[in-house]
Amino acid sequence: MLFQVEMTVKLPPEMPTEQAAEIKARERAYAQELQHAGKWRHLWRVAGSYANVSIFDVEDNAELQELVSSLPLFPYMEIRVKPLCRHPSSVRDDDS
Numbered sequence: 001m002l003f004q005v006e007m008t009v010k011l012p013p014e015m016p017t018e019q020a021a022e023i024k025a026r027e028r029a030y031a032q033e034l035q036h037a038g039k040w041r042h043l044w045r046v047a048g049s050y051a052n053v054s055i056f057d058v059e060d061n062a063e064l065q066e067l068v069s070s071l072p073l074f075p076y077m078e079i080r081v082k083p084l085c086r087h088p089s090s091v092r093d094d095d096s
């Protein structure tokens, strides 16, 4: 199942720089692990903001919840999820 996930990061301004850097490093490692595993299919920066638009490819809603809630930045993000299905006019073979 494909989901569009929009993540907006809102770190507290009072968070120490070293703590923020440590969380971001863990987030990067986990995000790259999920991309290599094929679970996090697309990761795009929303230009001009500390936000991304992502496409996740997971078994079901429960797996999406598990993966997203395990993100180190999860406590500091606003997340919006939209379920996707194949568009009848799509010419791509790999988007279902």
Ligand SMILES: O=C(O)C[C@H]1C=CC(=O)O1
Pocket: 007, 009, 027, 028, 029, 031, 043, 050, 051, 052, 073
């Ligand atoms: O930077 C972000 O958009 C937040 C998050 C998503 C992947 C990652 O490495 O950090």
